[in-house]
Amino acid sequence: MTLSATNAPQSEPSPIDTSHVELKENRKDQSPLDSGSELQLGESPGVGMGRPLAHLWVDNISVQFDGFKALTDLTMTLDRGELRCIIGPNGAGKTTLMDCITGKTRPTAGNVYLVGEDREQKSLIELAEYEVAELGIGRKFQRPTVFQGHSVFENLELALATDRGVFHSLFASLSKSQREKIDQILETVGLSQRRDVRAGLLSHGEKQWLEIGMLLAQDPSILLVDEPIAGMTHQETERTAELLLGLAGKHTVVVVEHDMDFIRSIARTVTVLHQGKVLCEGSMDHCQNDPKVIEVYLGE
Ligand code: ADP
Ligand code: MG
Numbered sequence: 001m002t003l004s005a006t007n008a009p010q011s012e013p014s015p016i017d018t019s020h021v022e023l024k025e026n027r028k029d030q031s032p033l034d035s036g037s038e039l040q041l042g043e044s045p046g047v048g049m050g051r052p053l054a055h056l057w058v059d060n061i062s063v064q065f066d067g068f069k070a071l072t073d074l075t076m077t078l079d080r081g082e083l084r085c086i087i088g089p090n091g092a093g094k095t096t097l098m099d100c101i102t103g104k105t106r107p108t109a110g111n112v113y114l115v116g117e118d119r120e121q122k123s124l125i126e127l128a129e130y131e132v133a134e135l136g137i138g139r140k141f142q143r144p145t146v147f148q149g150h151s152v153f154e155n156l157e158l159a160l161a162t163d164r165g166v167f168h169s170l171f172a173s174l175s176k177s178q179r180e181k182i183d184q185i186l187e188t189v190g191l192s193q194r195r196d197v198r199a200g201l202l203s204h205g206e207k208q209w210l211e212i213g214m215l216l217a218q219d220p221s222i223l224l225v226d227e228p229i230a231g232m233t234h235q236e237t238e239r240t241a242e243l244l245l246g247l248a249g250k251h252t253v254v255v256v257e258h259d260m261d262f263i264r265s266i267a268r269t270v271t272v273l274h275q276g277k278v279l280c281e282g283s284m285d286h287c288q289n290d291p292k293v294i295e296v297y298l299g300e
Helices: 019-025 094-101 129-134 152-160 176-188 204-216 234-247 260-266 284-288 291-298
Strands: 054-065 068-079 083-087 109-115 121-123 137-140 222-226 252-256 269-274 277-282
Touching: 054 094, 068 094, 068 252, 068 277, 083 094, 083 234, 083 260, 094 222, 094 252, 129 137, 137 204, 152 176, 152 204, 176 204, 176 234, 204 222, 204 234, 234 252, 234 260, 269 284, 269 291, 277 284, 277 291, 284 291
Parallel strands: 083 252, 083 269, 137 222, 222 252
Antiparallel strands: 054 068, 054 109, 109 121, 269 277
16 A cells, blocks of 8 residues: 555555654754654644654764765654665665664764654664664665574574574573564564575575564564565565565564565655655655656666
């Protein structure tokens, strides 16, 4: 279901979040979370009562590499539990944005905040990558990095046990609740029947799902997934769409992807990046019909 701005029911948040637009004029000491501020969030279309809480706030970040601007004054707010698709031509800044969220790259200006359920904002930009991961932001890179020689189940066991040390974990016996958690993850990622298969023998798609499962073992509240369907068969692509849709709600999911058909099949809110800036944001319909977006994609 793709909502457009005009037919969004009252109880649903508008897919077009214009809060960042107003924010630019009212930057000082304000955030999209200040309900009583001059931002007047209630006046944005569909925003107000029932609007989900923000979960991640990318606040006006810029990234420069040797004078080259990879990102310029980029602001984006993710709602808790939403599925956000980030698209844009090669070089648009998608990976750099993920790098800034996960602590791999420090923005040269601006900030990134993780927003707690109590609305407390925690700045991420001073943190190391592992610290950001520990706060519940999990990232799946394009290339699967599973332990080929271990079974699907063991891979999940290893992922579950990061605090206890990787090598210790295989010899320690799992508690009942840990076993149940792994069973649950196997079911979520559709690998219950493949639990005893060595990861090296899985298909490309199955490896990707296993890696998503390994991320889930660490209970992330935000999942960032970079080009999940690259190299997948049509059937695997469909199952991946179902998986990501199923994860949204329980998790805030960000999907970076080139494939427009895939984005169309899962998209709720789409953010289109171009030359390090947000070119357009809203429903797939809204973005597809935006002349600026059409121009950029036709010009590719
Ligand atoms: P996307 O993922 O949308 O294809 P990227 O975020 O990878 O785009 O890159 C955005 C721009 O920043 C590109 O022009 C790229 O060449 C440049 N860039 C990315 N990383 C670096 C880096 N470490 N050093 C210099 N330039 C970089
Ligand atoms: Mg990229």
